[in-house]
Amino acid sequence: MSKKVLIISGSPRKNGNSDILCGQFEKGAREAGNTVEKVNLRELKIGYCKACYGCRGTGACVQKDDMESLLEKMVAADVLVLATPVYFYSMDGQMKTMIDRTLSRYTEMRDKDVYLIATAAAGRRAMARTMDALKGFTDCLPGAKVRREIYGEGVYQRGEVESTPAYREAYEAGKAV
Numbered sequence: 235m236s237k238k239v240l241i242i243s244g245s246p247r248k249n250g251n252s253d254i255l256c257g258q259f260e261k262g263a264r265e266a267g268n269t270v271e272k273v274n275l276r277e278l279k280i281g282y283c284k285a286c287y288g289c290r291g292t293g294a295c296v297q298k299d300d301m302e303s304l305l306e307k308m309v310a311a312d313v314l315v316l317a318t319p320v321y322f323y324s325m326d327g328q329m330k331t332m333i334d335r336t337l338s339r340y341t342e343m344r345d346k347d348v349y350l351i352a353t354a355a356a357g358r359r360a361m362a363r364t365m366d367a368l369k370g371f372t373d374c375l376p377g378a379k380v381r382r383e384i385y386g387e388g389v390y391q392r393g394e395v396e397s398t399p400a401y402r403e404a405y406e407a408g409k410a411v
């Protein structure tokens with residue numbers, strides 16, 4: 235069955251390591267006949283959550299920016315892919331800012347299959363807190379299941395991930411959604 239797959243690439247670095255893994259996932263998921271969209275947070279204007287709770291009862295954020303359409307896509311997707319570089323042992327600010335802005339609609343994001351992608355200069359053990367932080371978000375989504383965590387480890391310069399097992403792994407994960 236064809237699924238709606240939404241890939242959210244959080245790196246500010248175009249064609250960086252996590253972005254490349256997103257591309258691999260996208261390729262696999264498309265080849266398997268799914269409807270796939272990749273969104274690059276670096277191209278969007280997304281303000282910080284102001285904790286004004288203006289969304290309470292309305293389900294709509296008071297800020298009118300690119301988060302409005304991204305929320306629509308997130309609610310509609312069957313599969314969510316969240317990809318971030320590790321910055322100081324956590325996700326980057328772009329990903330966290332986006333996650334905070336789901337406040338108005340995250341309870342509508344039901345029964346998603348979730349794939350997590352992280353890239354870091356260090357090894358897998360140093361990436362645990364980043365994956366945990368992403369799962370802190372997905373734990374809040376009703377019925378969400380994390381299907382796979384993809385670790386692009388030991389990659390510093392743009393493109394280094396292409397010679398790691400994660401490159402193939404991301405493709406295979408996309409193919410099997």
Ligand SMILES: Cc1cc2nc3c(=O)[nH]c(=O)nc-3n(C[C@H](O)[C@H](O)[C@H](O)COP(=O)(O)O)c2cc1C
Nearest residue numbers: 245250251252319320321322323354355356389390
């Ligand atoms: C601000 C900043 C903080 C970083 N912090 C870490 C870190 O804590 N641990 C680590 O292993 N690598 C760290 N890195 C390296 C990146 O995680 C690494 O280069 C990764 O491959 C970048 O992924 P990208 O190409 O998708 O942006 C940091 C890089 C930047 C720019």
